[in-house]
Amino acid sequence: MPQPFAVGRWLLAAVIIGLQILLSGLLLWANLTAENAPGRLIASAGLVSGTGVTPTALPVGRCCAATPLVFRVPLTAADMGLADPALLISSAQDNAWLYVDGRLVAGQGRADTVLSRRPLLLRIPREDFRPGARIDLVVTRAVGFGHLRPFHLGEYRALYPSFLALRFLRSDLPLTNAIIGAFVAAFCFCAAPLFGARGLLLSLAGLSAGWALQHVGLMMTDPPWGPVANGGLYMAAFLATLAFLVWFFVEWTSVLAPPETGPGRGWITGVWDAGSRQRLGWLVLFLCGMGVALIAARLQFDPAVGLQDIDRIIGWLGLATLAFCLTRLVAYYLSGGGRDPIEASAFIFVLLAAVADIATVRFIKSYGIFLSAAVTFFPLALLLSLAVRARGVFEAATATADKLNLLVAEREREILGGLKDRQRHEREALLLEERARIMRDMHDGLGGQLLGLVMRARANRLTGPALVDGLEQSLDDLRMVVGSLEQSEGSLAAALGAFRAQIEPRCEAAGATLVWRIEDVGRIAGLGPDRTLQIYRILQEACTNALRHGKPDRIEVRLQRTAGQGIVLSLEDNGRGFEPATVAAGRGLANMRRRAELIGVMLAIESGADGSSVTLTIPPDAWREDG
Amino acid sequence: MATAEKRARVAIIEDDPVLRDELAYAVGQAPDLEVIGVADCLTAGRELLARGVDVLLIDLALPDGNGVELIREIDGRTDGIKVIVISVFGDAQSVVRSIEAGAAGYLLKGAKPAEAAEAIRTVLDGGAPISPSVANHILARMRRPPDAPMTGGPALSRREIAVLTDLAKGFRYKEVARLQGISPNTVGDHVKSIYRKLAVNSRGEAVFEAVQAGLIRFKD
Numbered sequence: 001m002p003q004p005f006a007v008g009r010w011l012l013a014a015v016i017i018g019l020q021i022l023l024s025g026l027l028l029w030a031n032l033t034a035e036n037a038p039g040r041l042i043a044s045a046g047l048v049s050g051t052g053v054t055p056t057a058l059p060v061g062r063c064c065a066a067t068p069l070v071f072r073v074p075l076t077a078a079d080m081g082l083a084d085p086a087l088l089i090s091s092a093q094d095n096a097w098l099y100v101d102g103r104l105v106a107g108q109g110r111a112d113t114v115l116s117r118r119p120l121l122l123r124i125p126r127e128d129f130r131p132g133a134r135i136d137l138v139v140t141r142a143v144g145f146g147h148l149r150p151f152h153l154g155e156y157r158a159l160y161p162s163f164l165a166l167r168f169l170r171s172d173l174p175l176t177n178a179i180i181g182a183f184v185a186a187f188c189f190c191a192a193p194l195f196g197a198r199g200l201l202l203s204l205a206g207l208s209a210g211w212a213l214q215h216v217g218l219m220m221t222d223p224p225w226g227p228v229a230n231g232g233l234y235m236a237a238f239l240a241t242l243a244f245l246v247w248f249f250v251e252w253t254s255v256l257a258p259p260e261t262g263p264g265r266g267w268i269t270g271v272w273d274a275g276s277r278q279r280l281g282w283l284v285l286f287l288c289g290m291g292v293a294l295i296a297a298r299l300q301f302d303p304a305v306g307l308q309d310i311d312r313i314i315g316w317l318g319l320a321t322l323a324f325c326l327t328r329l330v331a332y333y334l335s336g337g338g339r340d341p342i343e344a345s346a347f348i349f350v351l352l353a354a355v356a357d358i359a360t361v362r363f364i365k366s367y368g369i370f371l372s373a374a375v376t377f378f379p380l381a382l383l384l385s386l387a388v389r390a391r392g393v394f395e396a397a398t399a400t401a402d403k404l405n406l407l408v409a410e411r412e413r414e415i416l417g418g419l420k421d422r423q424r425h426e427r428e429a430l431l432l433e434e435r436a437r438i439m440r441d442m443h444d445g446l447g448g449q450l451l452g453l454v455m456r457a458r459a460n461r462l463t464g465p466a467l468v469d470g471l472e473q474s475l476d477d478l479r480m481v482v483g484s485l486e487q488s489e490g491s492l493a494a495a496l497g498a499f500r501a502q503i504e505p506r507c508e509a510a511g512a513t514l515v516w517r518i519e520d521v522g523r524i525a526g527l528g529p530d531r532t533l534q535i536y537r538i539l540q541e542a543c544t545n546a547l548r549h550g551k552p553d554r555i556e557v558r559l560q561r562t563a564g565q566g567i568v569l570s571l572e573d574n575g576r577g578f579e580p581a582t583v584a585a586g587r588g589l590a591n592m593r594r595r596a597e598l599i600g601v602m603l604a605i606e607s608g609a610d611g612s613s614v615t616l617t618i619p620p621d622a623w624r625e626d627g
Numbered sequence: 628m629a630t631a632e633k634r635a636r637v638a639i640i641e642d643d644p645v646l647r648d649e650l651a652y653a654v655g656q657a658p659d660l661e662v663i664g665v666a667d668c669l670t671a672g673r674e675l676l677a678r679g680v681d682v683l684l685i686d687l688a689l690p691d692g693n694g695v696e697l698i699r700e701i702d703g704r705t706d707g708i709k710v711i712v713i714s715v716f717g718d719a720q721s722v723v724r725s726i727e728a729g730a731a732g733y734l735l736k737g738a739k740p741a742e743a744a745e746a747i748r749t750v751l752d753g754g755a756p757i758s759p760s761v762a763n764h765i766l767a768r769m770r771r772p773p774d775a776p777m778t779g780g781p782a783l784s785r786r787e788i789a790v791l792t793d794l795a796k797g798f799r800y801k802e803v804a805r806l807q808g809i810s811p812n813t814v815g816d817h818v819k820s821i822y823r824k825l826a827v828n829s830r831g832e833a834v835f836e837a838v839q840a841g842l843i844r845f846k847d
Contacts, residue, residue, distance in 0.1 A: 475737070482716045486760045494766075497759030497797030518796045 009388065013341035016384075020349050023373040027169060031369055034119075034165035037088050039154020042073050071137040071151070075129065079153065085129050086156035087137065088163055089120040096120050099136035100128040107138075119166035121159055169369055171219075177375045178215030184208040197255045199277050203248035206284070210241030211375075228303040232295050235310045239291040242314070242321045243284045249325040251277055253332040268324065269331035318358050326351045343385035350374040437530055438481070445477035445537065476502060480540065484533035490523040492567065492618075495532045496559060502536070503543045507555050510547045512573070515556040521567050526623025534595045535569070535616065538603070542571045542614035545588050550575020550612055566622065570615040577607040599623075634661040635681040635751055640672035640697070641665070641713060642689055646736055650684065650713065653740035660747060669697055676701070682709045682747050684734065687721050695728045702729025702826065709750045719764030729826050732756040755818040762794035765825065783821060790817045 079085070089096050097107035106122040124135070137151065152159060185208030188201045217234025254272045272280070298306040329351065333344040350371070357368025453470040456462045462470070483498040496518055507514045539557070546555060552575030559569050589605060592614065596603035602617040637654050639662060641647040651662045663680065666672040668691045676683070683701065687694040694712065701708050712725040712733040722733045731750045734743060749756055769783055783791070786807070793803040804811040 479716055482718055483760065486719050486764070491763070491795075493796045494759065494763040497763065497795050500759065500797035516797055516799075516802065518798070520792070520796070 010341045012384065013345040016342060017345045017349060020345075020353075020373055024353070024370050027173075027369040027373055030165050031169055034162040034169070037152045037154065037162035038158045039088070039152035040079070042071060042151055042153060071135075071139070073135045073137075073153065075131055075133045075135060077131045080129070080131060082129070082153075082155050084156040085124045085126070085153065086159055087120075087122045087124065087135075087151055087153055088159040089122070089137070089139065089151045096122065097138040098122050098124070099138065100124065101134050102136070103128075118171045119163050121156070121163040123156060169372070173372045174215055175219065177372060178212050178219075180375070181208045181211035181215070185212060197251070199274075199281055200248070200251040200255050202281065203244050203251050203284070206244035206288075207241060207248050210237050210239075210244055213237035214241060228299050228307075231303070231307045232299050235295050235307065235314060236288075236292045238314050239295070239317070240288045242318055243287050243291075245325060246321055247277075247280055247284045249328050250280055253328050257332065257335075268327055315358055315361075319355065322351050322355050322358070326355070340385060340388065342388065343382070346378055346382060346385065350378050441481050441484075441533055445481070446474055449474045449477060476540075480533060480536045484529040484536060490525060490527040492524050492527055492532075492535075492569070493518050493520050493559060495527070495535070496557070496569075499536055499539065500557075503540065503557075506543065506547065510551075512547065512552050512555050515554060517556060517558040517560075519560045521559060521561045524567065524618065524623070525621070531599045531623065534599045535601075538592045538595050538614070538616060539569075539571055541588050541592050545578060545614075546571065546573040546575060546612060549578030552576075552611065564620075565617060566620040567618040568615060569618070570613055572611060572613040574611040577609055577612045579607075634659055635747070636661055636663045636679060637682045637684065637747065638663055638672070638675045638678075638680045639665040639684045640667070640669070640675070640689065640694065641684070641686045642667045643686075646713075649737075650743065653738075653743045654684075654747065656740050657744035657747075660744060669694070672697060673700075676708065680708050682711060682751060684711050684713050684747075686713050687725065695724055698725055698728040698730050711746060711750055719758075719760040722758070722761050723764050723768070723825070726761075726822050727825050731822070733758075733761075753819065754815050755822050757794055757818050759795050759797045762791045765821065766791050766795055783824060787817050787821050790814055791821060794818070 087098065098105055105125050105128060135153075152162075185205050188205035188208065191201055214234055214237040217230055217237060220230055223230045250272050254277060257271045295310055298310060326348070329344075329347050333340070333348075353370035353374035356370040360368040360370075449470065453462065453467070453474070456470075457467070480499070480502060483502070484495070486498060500514070500516060504514045543555065546552060550573050552573035555571065555573045557569075557571050559567070561567050592605070593603055596616065600619075600622055602619070604613075604615040604617070606613050606615075637660050639647060639651055639654070641650060644667070647665055647667070651665055654660050655662050660682075663678055664675045666675050667689075669689050670691055672683075672685070672689075685694045685697060698710050698712075701710055709732075710725075710730040712722060712730050713736055714721055714733055715736045722730075725733065732746060732755060734746045734756075738746070746756055766788070769788070789807060790803055793806055798806065800811045800814045803814050807814070
């Protein structure tokens with residue numbers, strides 16, 4: 001994938017690798033130079049008696065000839081030129097005792113310890129420094145990094161630089177690394193719950209802890225818990241380090257695997273799922289426990305030989321472990337297309353350095369310094385890599401947020417657009433419906449009336465008063481249509497209020513008093529202009545009928561809500577009643593019935609000698625469904 | 628106040644010549660009313676006003692503008708001209724708009740001479756004609772949703788709302804008076820008060836809308 005700083009990262013990786021190689025070379029050179037100290041090289045040693053210690057014989061061929069052993073050097077006249085004679089024990093022996101003619105004159109630590117890596121510079125007392133004097137140096141042939149190396153007899157001042165160099169290489173640098181390891185362990189252990197990748201951090205914590213504990217074993221050459229326990233601690237820590245190393249690299253190459261890396265490439269190079277990794281973690285803990293138990297048991301049985309056996313086994317285990325990790329790591333970074341060169345270089349160099357160190361110690365029987373160099377740079381590389389990763393995460397998060405914002409904005413636009421469309425459609429539908437209704441209303445009333453007038457006028461059958469009457473009727477109907485449009489909020493009382501002016505003048509003109517008894521019946525759901533107009537027309541017809549046929553002097557319009565029946569609207573007169581059989585009355589009644597049926601209300605018409613009544617009953621919730 | 632000696636001076640602005648003449652004739656029949664001039668558009672109507680007018684009968688849809696404009700102008704003057712809107716249907720929307728602009732009443736086109744004269748007299752006496760649909764319309768306006776622009780004008784009292792509700796049901800002044808237990812004159816007073824509040828509210832609204840539209844800028 002294209003990255004804006006890919007070139008910079010490759011450059012950084014190259015710089016780190018370069019620095020590591022440079023440091024490794026420097027250390028290697030310093031190591032060799034320092035071991036090649038100025039002075040007389042004393043390389044022969046043997047099992048000699050007559051000193052304060054008794055050399056111990058070990059089975060030849062398993063590891064070492066003996067431990068401890070005694071270097072015996074007779075001083076010659078050539079040695080007498082030294083003004084301040086001293087012995088530099090270059091490798092591994094900070095536990096050494098110096099005897100002159102069987103008398104202990106200098107030394108420290110224990111002669112029988114098994115772990116030792118520091119150099120030692122011991123002065124020989126000037127008064128004991130004479131030709132023929134017998135110098136006995138009692139040291140331990142140790143395991144691990146403490147392979148026996150030659151030592152030098154020479155001038156104290158001349159040997160001192162070599163001593164310093166060796167101390168740095170074999171003591172100061174490893175100690176620093178151990179401290180870094182302890183910090184990393186503590187950090188990872190504390191931070192593990194904070195991250196999603198708990199296994200990754202826990203394995204790193206175990207790895208670092210093992211690394212630090214190894215150094216405790218290496219540093220404490222004369223520990224209060226005894227040399228055997230110390231050796232056991234070192235071995236157990238070494239074993240734990242290896243176990244956690246496997247877990248850590250499985251986690252790293254699985255959790256951080258690029259998404260395109262599919263599973264199914266086998267357990268060596270493939271991605272492990274979360275369940276397998278968790279089981280591996282438990283297995284690692286179990287193996288550490290088992291290792292500790294086995295090591296303890298073996299050391300109980302035969303400490304000296306046991307330590308060396310264990311050391312050899314762990315050495316081979318280490319090589320196998322490192323081979324596994326390296327294979328995984330190389331496969332991982334190859335599959336990722338070298339997307340993180342800093343990280344890749346750091347890891348691979350560390351692992352290669354470890355292999356080199358183990359190989360050096362085991363096969364060349366020299367001191368391994370590569371891991372020190374690699375580990376020094378490892379946290380730096382890891383931090384850089386994490387920083388790059390974190391930046392990637394932030395950039396990805398920002399990009400995702402931007403994308404989401406765009407998406408949300410787009411959806412919002414879509415939704416708003418859809419809403420507007422729907423509103424427009426609803427409006428259009430409403431308008432169409434309204435238009436159809438108004439046309440129906442006009443056709444029903446006004447249109448027919450005007451058409452009738454026109455026909456009668458054409459036939460010359462329209463006299464003045466009839467024309468005025470017809471036109472007034474038309475205007476009345478138009479006013480009813482307007483009135484029905486005006487009423488609002490489903491109030492039938494208000495709708496009738498507007499209607500009063502419509503019929504009152506006609507009643508008065510016919511000599512009848514209009515009695516208006518309108519109660520507030522509340523809002524009626526579904527009472528629209530359509531139904532209002534039909535009610536107007538029914539009332540109009542009823543009024544016309546009453547005035548035309550009954551000649552009443554009193555017409556009463558009443559609106560009230562009755563219990564259970566709903567709303568009752570009635571028009572009563574005290575006229576003579578009418579004969580429904582007459583043609584005009586019949587047509588009016590049929591009209592009223594049709595309209596009542598149309599809007600779903602009950603219509604009752606009664607007529608008798610003492611008057612007639614037209615009663616409309618609106619059942620409760622009559623228009624609820626479409627209201 | 629119109630007396631028998633001094634007849635009230637009436638002007639008419641109406642663009643339909645038939646209706647205009649009919650109305651002028653009907654008003655002229657009344658002994659206490661005098662038509663001092665008629666006009667067919669706003670411009671001519673404005674000139675009429677200069678001649679000293681007590682009552683102006685005005686149509687809303689005129690060839691050179693809406694009558695509401697002139698009603699608003701007159702409402703701003705101090706010569707106390709009463710305005711009556713003439714309307715075909717007396718439909719609430721246009722009547723209420725006129726009342727908001729400052730009109731005192733309305734008259735249906737085609738009204739009989741007696742009705743026309745009665746309406747003019749009522750207005751001259753300080754009365755306020757109101758129809759059920761106008762009352763209903765005012766009630767509906769008072770119940771507007773709360774997010775409508777707040778005018779800050781005076782609200783209708785409980786009694787005024789009760790009177791309006793009865794009027795909306797079609798009851799006459801006398802009937803309302805009986806229902807509410809007050810005198811018919813008090814009903815008229817309530818209606819006048821309602822009209823006044825409506826005009827005040829509408830002025831507040833007009834200012835509010837003008838500010839919203841950026842027509843009026845207050846000094847900072």
